[in-house]
Amino acid sequence: MPRPILASVALLVPLVAGFFPVRGDLLHAAESRVTELTVMLAEPPRSMDPADQSATATRSVLAPFYETLVRQDETGALHPALATAWTSSADGLRWRFAIRPGLRFHDGTNCDAAAVAASLRRLIDPKAALAGSGIFREIISSVEQEAGDVVVTLRHPYAEILPLLSVTQAAIVSPRAAARGDLGRHADGTGPFVFVAWRQGKDVRAARNPAYWGPAPALDRLRWVWSPEPSVLNMALQTGDADIVDPLAPVFARLYAPGERGATVAQVRRAPGAALFWAALNTKLPPLDDSRVRRALGLAIDRDALVAGLLHGFGRPACHALTPDIAGARSCAPGEARAHLAQARALLAEAGHGSGFTIAVAVQEPEEPIAEALQAMWRGIGVTLEIRRQEAGVWVQSAFAPPEAKRRAGTGMIITSWSAPFIADLQLRPLYASVSAAPAGANLGFFSDDAVDAAINAVAEERDPAIRRQTLDDLQARLDAQAPILPLYNADTVYGVRRGVEGVTALRDGEIIVAGASLAEAALPAGGAP
Amino acid sequence: MMGFLRRAAALPLIMLGVSVAVFVAIHALPGDPARLLAGQQAPEAVVAALRHRLGLDLPLPAQYGRFLLHALHGDFGLSLRNGVPVATLVLGRLPYSLALGGLAYMLALLVGIPGGIVAAARAGSWADHLLTGLTLIGASLAGFWVALLGMEVFAVRLHWLPLMGAGGWRHYVMPACVLALLPAALILRMTRAGLVTVLRQDYIRTARAKGLSPRRVMLRHALPNALAPIIAVSALNIGSLISGAVVTETVFDWPGVARLLVDSVRYRDYPVIQGITLLSVLGVLLATLAADAAIALLDPRQRRMS
Numbered sequence: 001m002p003r004p005i006l007a008s009v010a011l012l013v014p015l016v017a018g019f020f021p022v023r024g025d026l027l028h029a030a031e032s033r034v035t036e037l038t039v040m041l042a043e044p045p046r047s048m049d050p051a052d053q054s055a056t057a058t059r060s061v062l063a064p065f066y067e068t069l070v071r072q073d074e075t076g077a078l079h080p081a082l083a084t085a086w087t088s089s090a091d092g093l094r095w096r097f098a099i100r101p102g103l104r105f106h107d108g109t110n111c112d113a114a115a116v117a118a119s120l121r122r123l124i125d126p127k128a129a130l131a132g133s134g135i136f137r138e139i140i141s142s143v144e145q146e147a148g149d150v151v152v153t154l155r156h157p158y159a160e161i162l163p164l165l166s167v168t169q170a171a172i173v174s175p176r177a178a179a180r181g182d183l184g185r186h187a188d189g190t191g192p193f194v195f196v197a198w199r200q201g202k203d204v205r206a207a208r209n210p211a212y213w214g215p216a217p218a219l220d221r222l223r224w225v226w227s228p229e230p231s232v233l234n235m236a237l238q239t240g241d242a243d244i245v246d247p248l249a250p251v252f253a254r255l256y257a258p259g260e261r262g263a264t265v266a267q268v269r270r271a272p273g274a275a276l277f278w279a280a281l282n283t284k285l286p287p288l289d290d291s292r293v294r295r296a297l298g299l300a301i302d303r304d305a306l307v308a309g310l311l312h313g314f315g316r317p318a319c320h321a322l323t324p325d326i327a328g329a330r331s332c333a334p335g336e337a338r339a340h341l342a343q344a345r346a347l348l349a350e351a352g353h354g355s356g357f358t359i360a361v362a363v364q365e366p367e368e369p370i371a372e373a374l375q376a377m378w379r380g381i382g383v384t385l386e387i388r389r390q391e392a393g394v395w396v397q398s399a400f401a402p403p404e405a406k407r408r409a410g411t412g413m414i415i416t417s418w419s420a421p422f423i424a425d426l427q428l429r430p431l432y433a434s435v436s437a438a439p440a441g442a443n444l445g446f447f448s449d450d451a452v453d454a455a456i457n458a459v460a461e462e463r464d465p466a467i468r469r470q471t472l473d474d475l476q477a478r479l480d481a482q483a484p485i486l487p488l489y490n491a492d493t494v495y496g497v498r499r500g501v502e503g504v505t506a507l508r509d510g511e512i513i514v515a516g517a518s519l520a521e522a523a524l525p526a527g528g529a530p
Numbered sequence: 531m532m533g534f535l536r537r538a539a540a541l542p543l544i545m546l547g548v549s550v551a552v553f554v555a556i557h558a559l560p561g562d563p564a565r566l567l568a569g570q571q572a573p574e575a576v577v578a579a580l581r582h583r584l585g586l587d588l589p590l591p592a593q594y595g596r597f598l599l600h601a602l603h604g605d606f607g608l609s610l611r612n613g614v615p616v617a618t619l620v621l622g623r624l625p626y627s628l629a630l631g632g633l634a635y636m637l638a639l640l641v642g643i644p645g646g647i648v649a650a651a652r653a654g655s656w657a658d659h660l661l662t663g664l665t666l667i668g669a670s671l672a673g674f675w676v677a678l679l680g681m682e683v684f685a686v687r688l689h690w691l692p693l694m695g696a697g698g699w700r701h702y703v704m705p706a707c708v709l710a711l712l713p714a715a716l717i718l719r720m721t722r723a724g725l726v727t728v729l730r731q732d733y734i735r736t737a738r739a740k741g742l743s744p745r746r747v748m749l750r751h752a753l754p755n756a757l758a759p760i761i762a763v764s765a766l767n768i769g770s771l772i773s774g775a776v777v778t779e780t781v782f783d784w785p786g787v788a789r790l791l792v793d794s795v796r797y798r799d800y801p802v803i804q805g806i807t808l809l810s811v812l813g814v815l816l817a818t819l820a821a822d823a824a825i826a827l828l829d830p831r832q833r834r835m836s
Contacts (some may be wrong), residue, residue, distance in 0.1 A: 054569035129579035131568040201785030393561020
């Protein structure tokens with residue numbers, strides 16, 4: 001509790017502070033002998049209910065509390081988790097999962113087939129109106145318990161149902177906690193750490209789950225704090241107020257380069273990220289309704305320069321519709337990521353816009369530098385980009401406005417990012433399918449192409465890898481030709497880890513996994529681990 | 531006294547008017563809370579269901595009526611973001627904001643009033659120029675920048691003070707100093723200006739002619755007469771403290787109400803925004819009333835006027 005009077009007295013002699021070193025790590029040592037890891041994120045968790053959120057930072061917090069039927073590792077390989085085995089019917093519609101015996105939720109109730117089925121039924125229940133339930137409701141028609149197994153029945157075959165069931169939204173929650181109605185504030189799963197407290201505005205705390213079915217975690221406690229200010233995250237890593245910061249802004253990465261002062265206390269880690277940054281072009285607004293104009297804009301972008309200038313090299317240029325790590329995704333060909341101004345000018349001239357035109361872009365503050373870079377690049381082909389920087393709520397209204405409202409506002413382009421957990425369908429359907437045209441979904445430029453729609457469905461349902469790969473390739477070629485969206489780059493997951501902290505990994509969707517982390521002997525608090 | 535009571539009695543009516551204005555203003559903000567909460571990856575069907583779950587699809591008058599009815603019973607609703615009662619959220623954080631704000635305010639007075647007295651007593655001297663110059667710098671510097679600079683120097687490099695968060699008294703030092711910067715500068719300038727005017731009055735000359743010490747002239751005769759505008763400005767500074775706290779609490783990761791307000795505006799968490807705004811308005815109104823009372827106590831003319 002704050003002590004204003006004590007603090008006032010103390011403030012009268014602020015110089016006294018100078019005589020007492022208060023380094024974060026010393027404070028840690030003084031207050032406890034248990035091993036605790038503090039993770040600092042850029043935003044607080046949105047919910048403790050895995051199905052009622054869709055934010056990467058929230059997923060990082062929830063990961064130690066919850067588990068899914070199957071688990072995806074940092075390479076994308078699938079492993080058994082709460083399900084020990086699974087089979088599917090020949091038509092790919094019925095999936096049977098054998099549930100690991102002896103599981104218990106943190107609240108002490110059994111995590112058996114009935115509980116797993118109840119958790120998944122809750123996920124697809126329209127009345128529950130859970131924020132992360134969309135794709136599951138579209139794909140899963142029913143979930144039943146049969147002879148100790150869980151049977152998931154799909155509305156149509158879905159090739160990537162197992163990766164889909166490995167995402168956080170599909171984590172299994174305690175039915176009792178869900179019925180209580182406070183799952184949004186109190187995590188209750190089967191994971192290696194038990195939820196302790198979410199002190200609003202301060203932190204989230206977790207403790208080791210002594211009854212965990214898998215390998216016991218090395219750490220006693222986990223703690224998450226947050227700050228929206230990138231420089232504060234960087235300073236917290238240096239002072240020891242945080243053992244891990246995610247994200248570490250690329251601009252600070254050089255402070256931890258070998259030979260620099262920061263290198264003695266922490267190191268920068270990077271992993272290929274799933275966050276695709278892109279610009280959606282309003283295909284209903286002239287001259288952007290002409291695919292030649294859209295292609296010309298894409299050709300005039302120097303994606304290598306964007307990665308070097310905006311990400312300080314911590315990313316990859318994106319030239320095609322899919323994140324490069326998705327199986328079957330096209331990568332940038334040599335030289336493709338550079339600007340091709342002559343070709344762009346020729347295309348614009350062919351489309352009758354050789355003298356240029358003006359388009360307006362709606363952008364939020366974090367993406368404004370991208371808009372400024374594009375503004376400079378497109379000046380070279382006579383295109384003027386009018387930047388409309390908007391606050392988050394205003395931007396959402398602009399971005400998800402229907403065609404008529406966008407036409408009235410003259411919004412030609414939206415810049416944003418998208419993080420799909422390496423499932424092609426989760427990137428293609430929301431961004432390119434006709435049914436996802438805003439405001440229904442994130443097809444913000446209202447692109448509509450029957451052949452593309454059919455190919456998206458085919459990719460989702462096709463289980464033969466060779467056929468699927470070919471369909472994906474054809475689809476990407478068609479999207480390249482239509483250019484409804486200009487992919488810009490994929491940002492790496494960049495995070496900072498204090499020296500002595502081991503076993504921290506980043507999943508391919510940007511989630512930081514700390515449940516398996518440990519502290520090296522040198523980093524242990526005074527007295528060592530209990 | 532009657533005037534003061536009349537103003538105090540008008541408070542509920544003012545609060546009712548403010549609640550309507552705040553409700554309308556908040557709902558006029560562009561941005562759909564359901565979409566912001568669900569994220570851009572959520573299909574519209576999910577967003578619509580969420581909108582219904584949160585009661586955001588009701589007509590605005592119905593939403594306001596429901597809010598008012600509950601507010602009269604001390605229930606400001608549930609946060610749209612996490613379902614926590616607004617009163618729990620706000621009251622959990624209020625002590626932190628009050629402690630930090632109170633401390634910063636005290637610091638501003640402790641620096642501003644003596645500084646203003648010194649500057650006025652030595653008007654035109656190097657001390658006066660130094661102090662008024664410092665106030666200009668203090669009022670001009672961005673709190674955000676000062677905060678980051680302080681963190682880099684005192685936390686990262688010198689390890690004297692904690693970087694962020696709330697805890698022991700050391701955690702208060704940097705945020706309170708940053709928060710006090712602007713009000714201290716304003717109070718100092720106002721005190722100096724008020725005293726310089728008063729010190730030119732005939733009765734001050736008379737007091738000096740009677741042989742009173744400069745200290746007695748200043749503290750006994752000049753300061754009480756210059757206090758009224760200082761108190762009025764100090765009360766108004768409560769507002770600037772609240773707006774300053776938005777930056778300070780965010781940068782220093784202080785678990786106060788102002789930071790909650792920023793997060794709530796970002797997600798259009800209407801009930802929380804309403805709760806905090808009404809609380810802030812009430813705080814400013816009460817501070818103004820207290821200032822009026824204090825001025826009336828100090829100045830007999832004010833008592834007669836009211």
